[in-house]
Every structure is written in structure tokens, then in C-alpha cells.
Amino acid sequence: MNYYNNRRSFIKKASALVGAFSINSLFHQLHAESWKEATKSFEGLSAQDLAANEDYWSVIQQGYSASSSPIIILNNGGVSPSPVVVQQAVERFNQMTNQGPSYFMWQILDQGRESLREGLAKLGGCSVEEIAINRNATEALVTVIYGLDLKKGDEVIGSTQDYPNMMQAWRQRAIREGIVYKQLTFDFPIENDEEIVEKYRKAITPKSKIIHLTHVINWNGQIMPVKKIARMAHEHGLEVIIDGAHSFGLLDFTIPELEGDYFGTSLHKYLSAPIGSGMLWIRKEKISKVWPLVCAGDPRSDNIRKFENLGTRSFPIEQGIGEALNFHNAIGTKRKEERIRYLKDYWAKKAKEIPGVQIQTSLKAEYSCALAGVSVAGLNPSDLSSILFNTYKIHTTSISLENIHCVRISPHVYTKLSDLDRLVEALGKIATKSKG
Numbered sequence: 001m002n003y004y005n006n007r008r009s010f011i012k013k014a015s016a017l018v019g020a021f022s023i024n025s026l027f028h029q030l031h032a033e034s035w036k037e038a039t040k041s042f043e044g045l046s047a048q049d050l051a052a053n054e055d056y057w058s059v060i061q062q063g064y065s066a067s068s069s070p071i072i073i074l075n076n077g078g079v080s081p082s083p084v085v086v087q088q089a090v091e092r093f094n095q096m097t098n099q100g101p102s103y104f105m106w107q108i109l110d111q112g113r114e115s116l117r118e119g120l121a122k123l124g125g126c127s128v129e130e131i132a133i134n135r136n137a138t139e140a141l142v143t144v145i146y147g148l149d150l151k152k153g154d155e156v157i158g159s160t161q162d163y164p165n166m167m168q169a170w171r172q173r174a175i176r177e178g179i180v181y182k183q184l185t186f187d188f189p190i191e192n193d194e195e196i197v198e199k200y201r202k203a204i205t206p207k208s209k210i211i212h213l214t215h216v217i218n219w220n221g222q223i224m225p226v227k228k229i230a231r232m233a234h235e236h237g238l239e240v241i242i243d244g245a246h247s248f249g250l251l252d253f254t255i256p257e258l259e260g261d262y263f264g265t266s267l268h269k270y271l272s273a274p275i276g277s278g279m280l281w282i283r284k285e286k287i288s289k290v291w292p293l294v295c296a297g298d299p300r301s302d303n304i305r306k307f308e309n310l311g312t313r314s315f316p317i318e319q320g321i322g323e324a325l326n327f328h329n330a331i332g333t334k335r336k337e338e339r340i341r342y343l344k345d346y347w348a349k350k351a352k353e354i355p356g357v358q359i360q361t362s363l364k365a366e367y368s369c370a371l372a373g374v375s376v377a378g379l380n381p382s383d384l385s386s387i388l389f390n391t392y393k394i395h396t397t398s399i400s401l402e403n404i405h406c407v408r409i410s411p412h413v414y415t416k417l418s419d420l421d422r423l424v425e426a427l428g429k430i431a432t433k434s435k436g
Helices: 002-017 026-030 032-040 054-061 084-097 101-124 137-147 164-177 193-203 226-235 284-289 304-308 315-331 333-351 381-392 417-435
Strands: 131-134 155-159 180-184 208-214 239-243 262-266 278-282 357-359 372-376 397-401 404-409
Touching (some): 026 084, 026 315, 084 101, 084 315, 101 131, 101 278, 101 315, 164 180, 180 193, 208 226, 226 239, 278 284, 333 357, 333 372, 357 417, 372 417, 381 397
């Protein structure tokens, strides 16, 4: 009898673990009370004023094990570390899964997807019937790129500064099917929306069908006027695909207000969800026209869930998204955006005063937030990135693409001002040595 009682108790507890949005969530257990108290102390402060309050953000920093990393991580635009509660959730779900994968995966963890969908839809300001959960922005966007009906001669307009995986997907369609893939090139930073919009407008011809946009250019952090471009595109009868890999969970917006038709993002960047998690949004009336990447049942269904037929995948990673949403929502998107922009401005404004150092990103709030590119005269990006890591233990990434050549710096909410001071000091020493 004890065996069966223990077994029932275990399954009951296992089921409760899926409830990341309940009072049993790890976030509620570990952070809810202390964060509530911290927030009370700063009630009345605007998000912009709170951005510079180190007492408040020190509480947030403690939620990340990466805040005490032996290296300074300034490549969060590549992939962000998860908070401790997210790591613990994935570990618990993984342990649960391995008690009996075919049962716990399908009968327990798989049942938690709808609550995740609701949480993501709420953050995205859209319908739950427009959200599919997958593994990254590439999977989300390639689903749309390969899934839309296009014929030989149809034109797609993109940019040479879009993400490589998306460019390669369009090129493959051009090779296989004869569509025309046109790419624009921009000299960033640009602080004029109309200049960007007009360039897309001039590229449209009677054969143009789609504009592929990147919301935040991942190479140097330029925020694109996607809403203005989308509105213009629709006036000409084109559809719009938006790559939101570097904007979702960072910038304060709702997906529908961008006025695109399709939107894909990774959740393991500024949302800090488990590594290998992503999301696809398709405007409800467009779902039936998109063929799923991996088919099951009716490929012309208008049910967004047809895009989630991935076969066996990591359920622990997927369910860990819930705790990332708890963590994010407790901070608030606007607060996060303003804090991370403050961190970018903190180092970049100091660095630009160093002789020989150039910031290759606009510092105006409407044109950048987290990401910024930096270069040092006399050094190529790869050498600068190597020196920063090998000498100063600062992890960045070097960018050499088309006309963008820089080292990309991308802090997160767990980044300390002392880390950024060390970066500025390092850039000063490197620039002096390079000049000498």
C-alpha cells in the first residue's frame, strides 16, 4: 500500500511542477517575496529613473549565476544565460523525464504547453491561437520562408544585414524554384526612418511579394522602423516577415502593433529562457496558407499547433520557458529595456571619448538598446575580441559582414557597472597600445 501511495504522491507532485504560473513556481518560492519588497522601496520611480538605481538591480543580479562568472559575459546577443530558477526548473523536469520518458514527457510535461502558449501570447500582446512554440528564431522563420507559396519570378526583398540562416533559406528557394531574392545594403548607423523606408519602397516592383525585415540588426544593434516599413509594404500589396530574435523580451512592444504578418524569435536571448527555445507568431487569417515545416494531419489547417509537430524534443527546455516568463514579468519589459539601454549607454558614451575608439551604433534611444559595435583603430575585429578575452577575460563577439566591422558588446540585466568599467578601461589600454 505504501508503494502505491508513494507513487500517487510522486505523480501528483510531478504534475504540480509543470505549473510554472502557479503559487508552486520556483520563482514564487525563491524570489517573489524579496523582489516584492525591493520593488516597494522604489514605487513611483519611472522605468527610466529606475534604470540607474544599483540597489534595485543588485537584487535582480543575484538571480543569475552568471553574475559571478569568472569571465565577463558581454555577448548576450548571442545567447543569454538563464536565471537560476530557470536552470533549476530544467534540471527538475529532466530528472522527472528520466524516471520514465514515454510517460512523463507525453502525459505530464506535454500537458503544460497550453499554459506556456498563454503566457507567451500575453507577453506578445496577441491571441493564443497565433503562437507556436519551437526551438529558435531560425526554425520559426524558416517555417514561414519555406512554407509560403511562391512561384518562379516572384520577388522577395531582404537585406545583406539580415541573419545568415534566413538569407540562406531565401537563396535556397531562389536556386530550387526560381524566385528572385533581392537584398538591400545599409550604411548603419542611420538615424532617419524615412531613409530606410524609402530604400525598401524603391526596391518594390509589380513582381514583389514579400519584405523580410530584421527588427534589431544583430550585427550592430540598429533598431529598424519595422512598423513604418510594414505599413508601406501593405499599401503595395506585399506581406511582411519580421525577425524578432533580438527584440522580443527586450523592447517594450506588442507583436501585432509592428503590423507584420509573420514574426519569429528566439527565447534564449533577452527573455533568458532555456537555451534552445523559440516562438513563431502568424496572424490568424494567414495560418492556413503556410505549409508546416514538419507535416502532420492537415497542412492547410488554420490551427497554429500544426507548426509544433517536431517529433521528440526537449520537454524540460520547453517547460523551463514558464519560469523565464515569471522572472521577466516580475521585472517588467519596460524596466528591462531601460536598464539594458542604460548599461549600453554607460560604457559606450565613455568609450567613444577614448582616442582611437569608435562606436558604430547610434546612441539615440529610438535606434538602439542593448547591442552596440565598437572598433579600435589599427585592429581588426577578430584581434580586438581576442585581446579582450585573453588579456581581460571579457567575452564578446567579432563582426565582419559586408560593411559592418566591429566587436559587438551586449550586456544584460545581470551585468554589473564594474564589469563595464573594466571594459572601458581595457579599450583605453588597447587603443593606447595600438596607437603607440
